[in-house]
Amino acid sequence: MAVDRKQQIYTTARSLFSERGYPATTVRDIARELNMQAGSLYAHIDSKEDVLWQIVDEAAEQFLGAVEPIAEGAGAGVDKLREMVRAHVAVVAAGSNNAAIFLHEWKFLSEERRESVAERRNRYEGLYRRVIEEGIRRGEFAPTDPKMAALLVLSVMNWMPQWYNPTGPLSATQIADGFIEIILKGLEA
Amino acid sequence: MAVDRKQQIYTTARSLFSERGYPATTVRDIARELNMQAGSLYAHIDSKEDVLWQIVDEAAEQFLGAVEPIAEGAGAGVDKLREMVRAHVAVVAAGSNNAAIFLHEWKFLSEERRESVAERRNRYEGLYRRVIEEGIRRGEFAPTDPKMAALLVLSVMNWMPQWYNPTGPLSATQIADGFIEIILKGLEA
DNA sequence: ACTGCAACCTAACAAGCGTTAGTTCAGGCA
DNA sequence: TGCCTGAACTAACGCTTGTTAGGTTGCAGT
Numbered sequence: 001m002a003v004d005r006k007q008q009i010y011t012t013a014r015s016l017f018s019e020r021g022y023p024a025t026t027v028r029d030i031a032r033e034l035n036m037q038a039g040s041l042y043a044h045i046d047s048k049e050d051v052l053w054q055i056v057d058e059a060a061e062q063f064l065g066a067v068e069p070i071a072e073g074a075g076a077g078v079d080k081l082r083e084m085v086r087a088h089v090a091v092v093a094a095g096s097n098n099a100a101i102f103l104h105e106w107k108f109l110s111e112e113r114r115e116s117v118a119e120r121r122n123r124y125e126g127l128y129r130r131v132i133e134e135g136i137r138r139g140e141f142a143p144t145d146p147k148m149a150a151l152l153v154l155s156v157m158n159w160m161p162q163w164y165n166p167t168g169p170l171s172a173t174q175i176a177d178g179f180i181e182i183i184l185k186g187l188e189a
Numbered sequence: 190m191a192v193d194r195k196q197q198i199y200t201t202a203r204s205l206f207s208e209r210g211y212p213a214t215t216v217r218d219i220a221r222e223l224n225m226q227a228g229s230l231y232a233h234i235d236s237k238e239d240v241l242w243q244i245v246d247e248a249a250e251q252f253l254g255a256v257e258p259i260a261e262g263a264g265a266g267v268d269k270l271r272e273m274v275r276a277h278v279a280v281v282a283a284g285s286n287n288a289a290i291f292l293h294e295w296k297f298l299s300e301e302r303r304e305s306v307a308e309r310r311n312r313y314e315g316l317y318r319r320v321i322e323e324g325i326r327r328g329e330f331a332p333t334d335p336k337m338a339a340l341l342v343l344s345v346m347n348w349m350p351q352w353y354n355p356t357g358p359l360s361a362t363q364i365a366d367g368f369i370e371i372i373l374k375g376l377e378a
Numbered sequence: 379a380c381t382g383c384a385a386c387c388t389a390a391c392a393a394g395c396g397t398t399a400g401t402t403c404a405g406g407c408a
Numbered sequence: 409t410g411c412c413t414g415a416a417c418t419a420a421c422g423c424t425t426g427t428t429a430g431g432t433t434g435c436a437g438t
Binding site for chain 1: 209213293331334338341344345347351352364371372376
Binding site for chain 1: 424425426427428429
């Protein structure tokens with residue numbers, strides 16, 4: 001029994017933050033879900049914003065950690081892009097709450113923390129743009145605007161937490177492959 | 190002088206709701222922006238939620254009103270899909286604040302209002318799915334899962350309010366055409 | 379048996395929330 | 409002139425917010 005209470009608090013926070021958003025979630029909501037009192041939370045956490053920060057920070061690391069090695073590795077652009085999308089979708093599927101919070105709730109962090117998130121998000125988006133640019137230069141992809149192409153890929157992935165249901169009929173890999181098939185055909189030379 | 194104060198309140202609310210979200214925007218924030226007292230707002234509005242409702246309701250009508258006639262009209266699926274995306278993007282561009290609020294803040298409406306939004310959103314998504322299904326049946330599009338294809342199109346459009354900048358270098362039509370070019374190539378038979 | 383400690387509780391805090399009531403004041407109209 | 413209307417104000421309401429302080433409980437190790 002008595003699994004690490006801190007972890008339980010974070011799990012509950014992830015669920016509620018992603019469902020209602022950070023400002024609409026109160027520490028009393030989180031406490032109620034765990035059958036405890038609001039004040040008792042503070043034996044385990046420092047502040048509500050700290051909880052948000054840890055969740056967002058972790059998610060940022062997960063996405064970069066999964067996709068950066070692929071983007072900077074060797075191989076054809078087509079294959080790299082496919083693997084990047086697969087890796088991204090796998091991260092979303094592994095913890096879809098994290099992804100939704102990462103995408104929408106970072107606004108409520110303090111200035112410096114927000115900047116740390118923005119920096120990593122820019123780096124992340126750059127990975128996709130660069131792989132597509134490289135693919136165009138090599139003649140793998142048709143000469144389209146790489147910024148728009150990257151934005152298209154990222155849009156599809158970023159919208160995913162809004163509808164993805166872990167208990168739904170489609171596995172994460174099926175979803176990734178379904179999307180990337182259409183996208184790669186749309187981009188190919 | 191003295192433009193309709195009610196309109197000013199709605200314009201300010203649109204701006205703040207889309208920027209910080211509904212729960213993180215206080216009626217005092219709105220009032221401050223208009224150099225007035227929070228209580229004074231209530232000479233013009235009934236409640237904070239009513240303001241949100243009117244904005245969301247209006248946006249729903251704008252999207253359906255612009256896209257439904259095209260989807261149910263005659264013509265090739267390829268042309269219809271292109272025009273639908275153009276029309277959607279035009280609505281976003283005409284009032285990008287509305288779109289962001291419509292997509293993310295409907296959760297904070299009352300049960301019945303939420304349902305009214307959900308019903309129209311389902312109808313809206315169905316328009317895209319049906320045009321794609323029709324296109325596949327006619328042999329215009331390759332036989333892909335129409336649900337995934339529609340989701341791809343909608344994802345790209347729904348993510349747009351997150352990055353679209355009215356004063357940016359790209360016009361709404363350029364954006365729409367850039368995306369739809371890639372997507373149509375990805376779908377074609 | 380005693381101590382130490384983590385986990386939890388109750389109670390309260392200052393601040394902020396949406397909203398209401400009562401009032402003031404200027405402008406248009408009889 | 410006197411009255412009405414609309415828009416604004418001030419002040420407060422009851423409630424909720426994140427957070428803190430201090431006390432209680434029960435269990436692990438000596």
